[in-house]
Amino acid sequence: MSQLVHTWLRLNLGLEYSGEEVVESSPRLSLIKDISSSFGNDYNNQVYVLEQATNVSGLTLNLRSLVDVFGKPFSFSIIKWFGVFNLSAVVGQNILVGGSFATFTKWHQGSLVADIIPPGGCLFRTSGISNLFGTEVDENGIVIYSSTGTPSFQLFIGGLS
Amino acid sequence: MARGLVSTINLNLNLVYQDDDLLFNVAPRLNLVKTVSNQFLNGTGANQNRYLYAAKANASTTPTTIDLIPFTDIFGDSITPSVVRFIAIFNNSSTIGENIIFGGASATAKPWHSGTNPADIIPPGGFIFKYAPLGSVWTLTATSADVIAIASATGTPEFEIYIGMT
Numbered sequence: 001m002s003q004l005v006h007t008w009l010r011l012n013l014g015l016e017y018s019g020e021e022v023v024e025s026s027p028r029l030s031l032i033k034d035i036s037s038s039f040g041n042d043y044n045n046q047v048y049v050l051e052q053a054t055n056v057s058g059l060t061l062n063l064r065s066l067v068d069v070f071g072k073p074f075s076f077s078i079i080k081w082f083g084v085f086n087l088s089a090v091v092g093q094n095i096l097v098g099g100s101f102a103t104f105t106k107w108h109q110g111s112l113v114a115d116i117i118p119p120g121g122c123l124f125r126t127s128g129i130s131n132l133f134g135t136e137v138d139e140n141g142i143v144i145y146s147s148t149g150t151p152s153f154q155l156f157i158g159g160l161s
Numbered sequence: 162m163a164r165g166l167v168s169t170i171n172l173n174l175n176l177v178y179q180d181d182d183l184l185f186n187v188a189p190r191l192n193l194v195k196t197v198s199n200q201f202l203n204g205t206g207a208n209q210n211r212y213l214y215a216a217k218a219n220a221s222t223t224p225t226t227i228d229l230i231p232f233t234d235i236f237g238d239s240i241t242p243s244v245v246r247f248i249a250i251f252n253n254s255s256t257i258g259e260n261i262i263f264g265g266a267s268a269t270a271k272p273w274h275s276g277t278n279p280a281d282i283i284p285p286g287g288f289i290f291k292y293a294p295l296g297s298v299w300t301l302t303a304t305s306a307d308v309i310a311i312a313s314a315t316g317t318p319e320f321e322i323y324i325g326m327t
Contacts, residue, residue, distance in 0.1 A: 005177045011290055013249060013323060014169035017213040019236035021163050027236050031215060033323060035251065035288065047176055049193060069191055070180040083174065083195070091296040099275055106282070109265060113276035118298040121291070122197055124172060128286025130257055156174060156195060
């Protein structure tokens with residue numbers, strides 16, 4: 001048995017926006033958006049991490065049948081947060097997540113939707129106070145593929161088993 | 162500095178994961194840290210941005226549309242951006258069910274998605290962060306791919322949106 005004991009998550013944006021000069025001075029706006037959360041294992045008790053390359057054929061993960069970093073099998077019932085990081089620095093090597101009939105779709109509307117993550121970029125989503133991102137027997141697959149080439153990616157998924 | 166945007170971006174994920182099967186009477190622990198830390202200077206190249214769209218409002222089941230080409234910035238100027246570098250959307254509601262829907266059939270700007278009528282669902286208290294420091298994958302196109310839409314699944318949840326663009 002393994003468990004996620006504690007999670008800290010922070011997103012901090014510091015934005016300095018300036019307008020055109022008016023009478024030798026530019027109007028300026030400083031915005032800080034800072035969101036910081038600390039979760040115990042009642043909120044999320046499992047994490048799945050993966051770093052590897054993918055290709056245009058992609059790979060599929062079954063969210064209800066995974067093996068953790070200690071080699072222990074587990075199953076996600078609820079996804080609380082999800083992050084994908086494209087490690088490529090080659091323009092054009094986008095990572096796509098989703099887009100197949102078998103994929104988990106609770107965080108999307110539409111049909112055959114995939115997130116496109118450009119090289120060096122990331123996608124991070126959280127479910128907040130909701131249990132909306134629940135896995136089901138017939139909807140549990142995450143498909144990760146590339147638009148071209150074999151970019152590497154890192155995947156972090158936190159949730160409840 | 163004349164018109165321009167400097168953005169400091171930090172995403173930190175720090176995890177303590179424990180195996181409860183004791184090893185020498187100790188529970189093995191793994192501390193995982195993932196950090197994205199960058200500063201976009203003003204400009205139009207890689208790791209740069211120039212324009213900011215920022216808003217805090219209440220969504221409703223009728224989508225709010227934001228035309229990004231052109232949009233009126235916080236200084237009242239008309240701005241014509243070309244590439245999106247980051248998007249952060251926060252659902253500030255604390256009412257279960259009041260999901261924010263970002264995208265959908267009425268939105269024409271979706272370079273961060275493939276598929277038909279794509280939209281992201283952001284539950285109350287949640288956020289989504291999309292980040293693209295390199296290239297021009299998330300290109301906006303006037304009249305055909307420059308409008309985004311934000312709606313609620315139910316109710317009128319408050320949202321915040323920040324979009325950094327070149």
